[in-house]
Amino acid sequence: MSSILQSIRDRQHAMHRQEQTLAQFLLDHPHEAVHLSITELAGRSGTSTATVSRFCRNLLFKGYSDFRMKLAAELVLPPPGKPSYQDIVAGNSLPSIVEAIEKNHLRSISDTTRQLDLQELQRAVDALQSARRIDLYGVATSGVVALDFHQKLVRIGRMAQHYSDSHMQITSASSLTPEDVAFAFSYSGETVETYDALLCAKERGAVTISLTKFGANRISSAADIRLFASTLEEGMRRGDMASRIAQLHVVDILFTALVSAGFEDYVPQLEHSFQQVRKFRNEKGR
Numbered sequence: 001m002s003s004i005l006q007s008i009r010d011r012q013h014a015m016h017r018q019e020q021t022l023a024q025f026l027l028d029h030p031h032e033a034v035h036l037s038i039t040e041l042a043g044r045s046g047t048s049t050a051t052v053s054r055f056c057r058n059l060l061f062k063g064y065s066d067f068r069m070k071l072a073a074e075l076v077l078p079p080p081g082k083p084s085y086q087d088i089v090a091g092n093s094l095p096s097i098v099e100a101i102e103k104n105h106l107r108s109i110s111d112t113t114r115q116l117d118l119q120e121l122q123r124a125v126d127a128l129q130s131a132r133r134i135d136l137y138g139v140a141t142s143g144v145v146a147l148d149f150h151q152k153l154v155r156i157g158r159m160a161q162h163y164s165d166s167h168m169q170i171t172s173a174s175s176l177t178p179e180d181v182a183f184a185f186s187y188s189g190e191t192v193e194t195y196d197a198l199l200c201a202k203e204r205g206a207v208t209i210s211l212t213k214f215g216a217n218r219i220s221s222a223a224d225i226r227l228f229a230s231t232l233e234e235g236m237r238r239g240d241m242a243s244r245i246a247q248l249h250v251v252d253i254l255f256t257a258l259v260s261a262g263f264e265d266y267v268p269q270l271e272h273s274f275q276q277v278r279k280f281r282n283e284k285g286r
Contacts, residue, residue, distance in 0.1 A: 003111055003231045004059075004115075004214070011059075011215065015055075018051045019051060019054070022041075030071065031075055038053070074114065107242070108249075109246065109249045111230035112246040112250060115230070116227070117227075117228075121254070123225045125254060125257045132159065132177070134180070135169075136149055136160060138162075139166070139191060141187065141240040144244065145244060145247040149183070155273045156270055170200050173201040173206075174200055177205060178204075178207075181206060182198055182208050184212075184219050184223065186211075187212060188217065189213060195218050198222055208224045208225070209223055209226075210226050211251075214230065
């Protein structure tokens with residue numbers, strides 16, 4: 001199932017009655033829906049154009065045209081034999097595990113790339129590029145992703161900080177200004193500590209960016225700039241593997257875009273930091 005359809009299925013129970021009816025039609029007839037105008041979709045689903053528009057906005061699309069275009073792109077048939085997500089299975093052989101993890105990660109990266117909004121991505125790069133200071137919020141597995149981005153930003157000389165403690169996240173957010181950026185990482189998009197830190201940063205006027213799984217959630221709804229990762233990993237998410245890879249994929253894209261945009265400043269800084277670490281660590285090792 002595509003990320004958009006999975007997001008609809010996940011949220012269907014919380015929708016209003018008319019939106020639930022529309023959601024069910026889309027889940028049952030996705031290939032038909034992408035060929036319908038907003039008026040035709042409303043008629044076929046027994047709803048209204050107002051319901052369709054509200055439904056799309058609630059899922060954080062710019063409108064029905066944006067929703068239809070992105071759903072159509074996701075419904076393009078994958079290559080024959082392309083696997084779905086494979087969960088941990090008791091007693092699996094080691095070769096099967098190696099193959100399954102490789103396929104999960106490749107699929108997660110592919111799905112994430114396909115649903116990236118390049119305009120939002122560029123807005124995130126521009127905001128990070130011009131930020132005086134960058135706060136990174138995330139806990140548990142998403143905290144590991146935030147920490148990865150933190151060490152990348154430090155290597156190019158950017159003023160960035162990441163705290164795993166929720167009290168320190170709020171403390172740091174409370175000192176931000178409109179010249180700063182707060183970046184929230186949360187696969188579910190519902191992590192309370194991360195949400196609170198982002199709200200605090202938003203109250204201070206900082207530009208807010210989120211990276212969550214695809215679809216509407218509290219954190220993405222609160223952010224100024226919304227980035228999404230694949231929703232391939234479902235259910236219990238044993239080990240948070242594919243979700244972590246998807247988020248790291250977006251981080252690597254952002255970092256590469258940042259360095260590319262500021263190549264003359266950042267590449268010498270990268271080289272300098274590399275040489276300094278090698279110099280001092282090699283000296284200590286002797």
